[in-house]
Amino acid sequence: MVDITFCRSEDRRLDRTGLHYRSMSSTWTLPDDLQAPTIVPEFPASGEPLPRHWSLCFGCGDDQPSGIQMTFVVGDGASVVGRFEVARRYQGGPGVIHGGILGTAFDEAQGMACRSVALAVVTAHLEIDFARPIPLDSTLEITAKVDGTVRRKVYTSAEARIVAGPGADPDVVVGTSRGLFLVIDQTHFEKVKSMVDAVPAAAGTAAEASSF
Numbered sequence: 001m002v003d004i005t006f007c008r009s010e011d012r013r014l015d016r017t018g019l020h021y022r023s024m025s026s027t028w029t030l031p032d033d034l035q036a037p038t039i040v041p042e043f044p045a046s047g048e049p050l051p052r053h054w055s056l057c058f059g060c061g062d063d064q065p066s067g068i069q070m071t072f073v074v075g076d077g078a079s080v081v082g083r084f085e086v087a088r089r090y091q092g093g094p095g096v097i098h099g100g101i102l103g104t105a106f107d108e109a110q111g112m113a114c115r116s117v118a119l120a121v122v123t124a125h126l127e128i129d130f131a132r133p134i135p136l137d138s139t140l141e142i143t144a145k146v147d148g149t150v151r152r153k154v155y156t157s158a159e160a161r162i163v164a165g166p167g168a169d170p171d172v173v174v175g176t177s178r179g180l181f182l183v184i185d186q187t188h189f190e191k192v193k194s195m196v197d198a199v200p201a202a203a204g205t206a207a208e209a210s211s212f
């Protein structure tokens, strides 16, 4: 196995307990009227797998071979833990993940966390801090949670860690993300249904069934 150790200046290090963003530029703030997440009964129990929301999804679909095929388990409360392998085709800079792929993983994981509070959501706003290079052939774990809701708005955040392969260190956060998702109803995808370019597997989740 390739041994890769990235520089870890104390100033740029993020830790598990006292997450700090000293070298980050985020201006993300949670609103004063934020409500604590109310978990829907359909959301599986902690430790249970959370099925894909759509079999053709680039983030989680198992009928989408070009996608990153993330898998998820439910975490504590309104949270999920997702994993995927950083395949060589996801290369951006030499030997490292493309930033857009990390963005995809955050988007997917934070969207999946929203399933704890709503049947279906779409991303309205997503912002990412790329804290460390992420080598190809590593396994990335994204922990995502709902921080709270305001009407249809779902506020989320997430952290990424390398848990296996090159650069693995579960104590180092290699990226963070914050995102706003909006709860939608079944009319949202009505106009684009005809664009679906393959026959999806049987609708496996309530969200799939409600979308198509």
Ligand SMILES: CCCCCCCCCCCC(=O)SCCNC(=O)CCNC(=O)[C@H](O)C(C)(C)COP(=O)(O)OP(=O)(O)OC[C@H]1O[C@@H](n2cnc3c(N)ncnc32)[C@H](O)[C@@H]1OP(=O)(O)O
Residues within 6 Å of the ligand: 053, 059, 107, 108, 109, 110, 111, 112, 114, 115, 119, 120, 121, 122, 123, 124, 125, 151, 152, 153, 180, 182, 184, 207, 208, 211
């Ligand atoms: C399928 C199963 C999945 C279930 C599982 C999900 C996992 C999927 C993971 C991948 C998810 C994706 O990539 S989804 C694909 C990428 N995203 C999209 O395609 C979304 C495109 N955008 C839209 O369709 C629209 O802009 C919406 C739906 C996001 C919002 O439109 P709308 O419904 O008309 O809502 P609108 O009235 O404008 O706004 C409602 C409230 O939200 C606020 N708001 C709206 N946008 C923003 C914004 N960017 N930044 C800040 N705040 C915003 C407004 O100020 C307002 O606040 P207030 O007045 O109430 O205070």
